[in-house]
Amino acid sequence: MKIAALAASGWLVLLAGCGLASNPLPPTLWLPRPVRDLQAARVGDEVQLRWSMPRHTTDNVELRGPQRAHICWMPALGRTAVFNQSQCRAAGDASFAPDKRAAFDAALPAELKQGKLRAVVFFVELQSPAGKTAGPSNGAWAVAGAAPPAVTGLELATVPNGVALHWQKAGVEPDLSMRIQRTLATPPKALKAVQRSGASPVEEQTLEVDLSHGDPGGALDHDASLDQLYRYTAARVLRVTLNGRALELAGSPSAPATIDAKDVFPPAIPQGLAAVADDRAPAIDLSWQPDSDPDLAGYIVYRRDVSAGTGWQRVSGPAPVVPPSFDDRKVVAGHQYAYAVSAVDQDGNESSRSAPVMEALPQS
Secondary structure (H helix, E strand, O other): OHHHHHHHHHHHHHHHHHHOOOOOOOOOOOOEOOOOOOEEEEEOOEEEEEEEOOOEEOOOOEOOOOEEEEEEEEEOOOOOOOOOOOOOEEEEEEEEOOOOEEEEEEEOOHHHOOOOOEEEEEEEEEEOOOOOEEEEOOOEEEEEOOOOOOOOOOEEEEEOOEEEEEOOOOOOOOOEEEEEEEEEOOOHHHHHHHHHOOOOOOOEEEEEEEOOOOOOOEEEEOOOOOOEEEEEEEEEEEEEEEOOEEEEEEOOOOOOEEEEEOOOOOOOOOOOOEEEEEOOOOEEEEEOOOOOOOOEEEEEEEEEEOOOOOOOEEOOOOOOEOOOEEEEOOOOOOOEEEEEEEEEEOOOOEOOOOOOEEEEOOOO
8 A cells, every 4th residue: 555655646746747837937027228329419509319229128028119218418527427317417208119220319408508618428218118227328428518600601603623612701710620511412313314324423422621720611522523413511510529538519500502513614625736638538637635524525626618718617527526536538629728626525515616727638
């Protein structure tokens, strides 16, 4: 009886061991992982904050729906940013989708828009539905104090070698520059046609003009391609070192200015035109120095029969001549001819004619 009882007891133990499940996981607290790549940029009267939203909670559960974020700032007291919740002053609250880039423009209080330049540090805390947080983001540094003056009176003009910009001058300050942002605004359909022709204009480009020794009130964007639609903005930017860190303080940008940079400028006038009679062809051979304009389509040759007293006529045909030479075979022996050459670009802009040269085909 004892053996049977022990056997039965052992069977029950085996059954109990086979039926046990693993320990249940604790319920998630839905705490988003802290932000680790917060960046800040002072522009005018606000600080532009950018960061990547996490995809998971601290216990590796995928986040669902918009996540609440609390943004705050603190005065920088040293070379490192140490978060202190009681001292971090609120700058705003918003919600952001997980696993996406986030953007928040914090309007500065009056105390941060004036006075001497000093460093402040911004933090982002992501909150659970219960208002709990897994900790602040990294500190993002920005400059408090009076910003450089906003750019006013921005005007644009197309010139042969690019786009000329003009603005109202302001005072000179060390380490001050003008940052110009150019954006391609050509409609997609027109841009595709340009790209098929082999051109590939840059869609965005940033240019800088040094203002530390004086404000010229203008600049030339020689990298802008003609026959494109561009939008420009400009802002004064001050570079400073605060708390051992290199920081930037940008003034409010100008109102956008747009220009349709049409090429209405003819190529250079051809130089070095020479004429030589070839009585064996018979013909009068013309040659000249090649034009270096990047959008050159070719040349047009004009002739005047001096002996017959006729006016100038185009003799090179309806299409531009591509090489810098031309053989005129429709000549009469014993007649004296005057020749001139012009250059024409891809937009049909034609230069003035070259200085004329005279030549005659000898009579045999």
